[in-house]
Amino acid sequence: MTNHKIPACTHCDNKSIFCNLSEDNKEVLGTGKGHNFFKKGQTIFYEGNHTIGVFCVYSGKVKLSKLGKDGKEQIVRFSKPGDIIGYRALLSNEPYQATAIALEDSYICMISKEKFLSLLDDNTKLSTSIIQLLSKDLKGAEQNLIDLTQKSVKERIVESLVLIINTFGFKADNKTIALSLSRQELANIAGTSSESTIRTLATLNKEGVIKLVGRNIVVHDFDHLKKLMLIFD
Amino acid sequence: MTNHKIPACTHCDNKSIFCNLSEDNKEVLGTGKGHNFFKKGQTIFYEGNHTIGVFCVYSGKVKLSKLGKDGKEQIVRFSKPGDIIGYRALLSNEPYQATAIALEDSYICMISKEKFLSLLDDNTKLSTSIIQLLSKDLKGAEQNLIDLTQKSVKERIVESLVLIINTFGFKADNKTIALSLSRQELANIAGTSSESTIRTLATLNKEGVIKLVGRNIVVHDFDHLKKLMLIFD
DNA sequence: CGTCAGCTTGATTACTTTCAATTGTTGTGG
């Protein structure tokens, strides 16, 4: 059941919170990890499902989203290699509160509920990491709240682009955003419609802030973009 | 420096996360707590300030808010007796991320940073509680996000009323909401303007869902109100 | 009884969404 694409936990260097565990603990972590390849577009778990464990991203990109009114999707967070997913539901012993979907072909390990919770139980360092993580996510969520409720569509789109860049960075050319999303998905981050997203991107394109190349977005001057996030005409 | 209005931590029964600590720990917690009366409207700490410790509400009501664009306030959470405030900033070693203001005369204890963190360090139970708390807050924040971005002003107002009722309940008559806010503050929860809030309250009043009595809001049929939160015409 | 702050109401304006129609892209099978 071993997967050639993924090293054992004892040799994994994805900088996850598990990397600092003792060798023994990592050994335990690594046994019987099951399937762990997810094709682009494939769902890792659904909002409302019972928890089975936490997922740890080895490679690829993942979106976490919730369904709102009339099934409208709101993307709440992204995950990249080294991030763990689904831990919040597990910690408060609830169903998963969001749906996780692979945005690209991804290798993702699953650590069972029991294993994770027992590790947490006798490992101060791990629980400290978890606390840090939760704090960070909470901060992000609250900031996101302010941003989405008080800013205009244009500002929110800029905000979303900056979020994506901060999470995934640029491609090898150092200016093409490393994640290419559909207009609809971008709209689902900014909390707007795809049409508004298209119009706003067109404006930003015309203003020279970004350059649209098919689905890809090229940013020549990241600082300029970030400045737009703060103050807007 | 003892305050007659507040019992020692060893005898406090506000159901905070500290109540389950050992007697010894509570003893430590209780030494030198300083000023702890906050008048209505008084600020407990400001967004951006250095952390000095966590606050534990003994009695009263507190709002936590952040400043958005143009200094517009967004209320992010309420705290009631037994709740602790300001812990998130402390855990991630950042300035306070929100401003805490007493909504009524309140008695609030302060536990210093050092004391709190050292307690956390050698107390698994406490760190588990903290994890639970963070998880709960994170869930709330993410739900709030969806609600504020996808719902209409009317739905958001209803949502806000339900939040207040769930947090503080009703007065002795069992139908008057226990917290009376200004229209502006209510608007700041729902993320809208005071005018829209007024108009919406007037509509709900006319529809018989609520009854406006000065600043007080009377709810005869809480279930009806809650139903409006879910599906709306 | 005047003042001030908060509340209320109506009118106007700005911004977004929604709807509808068109164009562009991609993958598939003949």
Added chain:
DNA sequence: CCACAACAATTGAAAGTAATCAAGCTGACG
């Protein structure tokens, strides 16, 4: 290689929602 289907992107127009602006109004309080 082309035609076609399916889906995504784009554009324009119309409709809707809520914010803003501009007055009055009200009630508490010195």
